Amino acid sequence: MTMEAKAYAKLNLTLEITGELGEYHTIESVFQKISLFDVVSVKLGKSDSIIFSESIRNITSTVHKALELFKKKANVKENFEIYVKKNIPMGSGLGGGSADGAITLLLLNAMFKNILSKSDLYEIAKEVGSDVPFFLDSNTAWVKGIGDIVQELPNLKELYFVLVHPKFHFKTKEMYAMFHDYGKYSDGTRTLTLVELIKKGNYTAKDIDKLCYNDFEMMLLEKSEKFVEFKNILETIAEVKFHLTGSGSTVFAIFDTKKEAEKVKNTLDKMKFNTDLVSSNI
Numbered sequence: 001m002t003m004e005a006k007a008y009a010k011l012n013l014t015l016e017i018t019g020e021l022g023e024y025h026t027i028e029s030v031f032q033k034i035s036l037f038d039v040v041s042v043k044l045g046k047s048d049s050i051i052f053s054e055s056i057r058n059i060t061s062t063v064h065k066a067l068e069l070f071k072k073k074a075n076v077k078e079n080f081e082i083y084v085k086k087n088i089p090m091g092s093g094l095g096g097g098s099a100d101g102a103i104t105l106l107l108l109n110a111m112f113k114n115i116l117s118k119s120d121l122y123e124i125a126k127e128v129g130s131d132v133p134f135f136l137d138s139n140t141a142w143v144k145g146i147g148d149i150v151q152e153l154p155n156l157k158e159l160y161f162v163l164v165h166p167k168f169h170f171k172t173k174e175m176y177a178m179f180h181d182y183g184k185y186s187d188g189t190r191t192l193t194l195v196e197l198i199k200k201g202n203y204t205a206k207d208i209d210k211l212c213y214n215d216f217e218m219m220l221l222e223k224s225e226k227f228v229e230f231k232n233i234l235e236t237i238a239e240v241k242f243h244l245t246g247s248g249s250t251v252f253a254i255f256d257t258k259k260e261a262e263k264v265k266n267t268l269d270k271m272k273f274n275t276d277l278v279s280s281n282i
C-alpha cells in the first residue's frame with residue numbers, strides 16, 4: 001500500500017532574529033503555510049530507498065534524516081521506498097526541505113497506526129531541522145526559539161500571494177553567519193504586533209503587508225547590491241511591495257483577491273520573472 005501526502009511550503013510573514021543559542025540563532029516569526037507543495041509517497045520495500053524528482057545537493061536530506069530517526073525511535077525493522085515530487089523551489093526560504101521531513105514522519109507514523117505520540121514526533125522533528133516542528137500540524141503559527149517553539153494562531157484569512165523566485169540563491173547557513181557579523185538584532189516586538197492583529201482577526205492584505213518584516217532582508221538591503229537591484233526593478237514594474245521569506249531568495253507580495261494577484265503575476269510573467277500565485281487557503 002502506498003501512502004501519499006502533500007508537504008506545503010511556508011512564508012515567514014515576519015522574521016526577527018533576536019539572539020544566538022549555541023551554533024543557532026533565536027527567532028521570532030509568523031509562519032504561514034501556502035498552497036505550494038511537494039508530494040511525498042511512502043510504501044514498504046525490500047531495502048530503504050529515497051528518490052527525489054529533482055537532484056538535490058545533499059545526500060543526507062531531511063527525508064533521509066526523518067526516516068532514520070523514525071525507525072530508531074519506533075523500533076521499526078521494515079524498509080521503505082520513498083518518492084518526493086519536488087515543486088517547492090530549493091534554497092528559496094519556502095521551507096521545502098523542512099516540510100518534506102515533517103510529512104515523511106507523519107506518513108511513517110500513520111503507516112504504523114500512530115506508534116509514536118505527538119510529543120515523540122515533535123522531538124524527532126526538531127532533530128531533522130530547527131523549522132520542522134511547525135510543519136507537523138500548523139497552518140499559521142508564532143514561531144520562537146531556534147524555530148522549534150510553535151504557538152498555534154487562528155488560520156490567516158484567505159489571502160493571495162505572488163511569489164517571485166530570483167535566479168540567485170542564498171544558503172541559510174551562510175546567511176545566519178553573515179547576520180552574526182552584521183549584528184543588528186531585533187527584539188520580537190514587530191512579530192508580537194502581527195500576532196495580535198491575527199488573533200483579533202479584523203484585517204486586510206494591506207494591514208498584514210504593513211507589518212511584514214524580515215531581518216535578513218534588512219541586512220541584504222545594506223549588503224547585497226544584486227538584491228537591492230532585483231527588488232527595485234521588481235517593485236517598479238509590479239507597483240507593489242515585496243518581502244523576503246526566510247533567508248531568501250524568494251520574495252512575496254500580498255493581495256486580498258485572486259484577481260489583483262493575477263494582474264501583478266501577468267505583468268511580471270510578461271517581463272520573464274519566475275513567479276507563482278498561491279493562497280493561504282490550503
Ligand SMILES: C[C@](O)(CO)[C@H](O)COP(=O)(O)OP(=O)(O)OC[C@H]1O[C@@H](n2ccc(N)nc2=O)[C@H](O)[C@@H]1O
Nearest residue numbers: 012023024025098129130131146147172173176246247
Ligand atoms: C531562515 C528560516 O527559514 C526561517 O524560518 C529558518 O530559520 C532556517 O531553518 P532551516 O532551513 O531548517 O535551517 P537548518 O537546516 O536547521 O540550519 C542550517 C544552518 O543555519 C543556521 N541556523 C539555522 C536556524 C537557526 N534558527 N539559526 C541558525 O543559525 C545554523 O548554522 C544551521 O546549521
Ligand SMILES: Nc1ncnc2c1ncn2[C@@H]1O[C@H](COP(=O)(O)OP(=O)(O)OP(=O)(O)O)[C@@H](O)[C@H]1O
Nearest residue numbers: 057058061062090091092093094095096097100246
Ligand atoms: N527534502 C529536501 N528538499 C530539498 N532540499 C533539501 C531537502 N533536504 C535537504 N535539502 C538540501 O537543503 C538545501 C535547502 O533546502 P530547502 O529547499 O529546504 O531550503 P529553504 O527553502 O531555504 O529552506 P528554509 O526556508 O527552511 O531555510 C537544498 O539545496 C538541498 O541541498
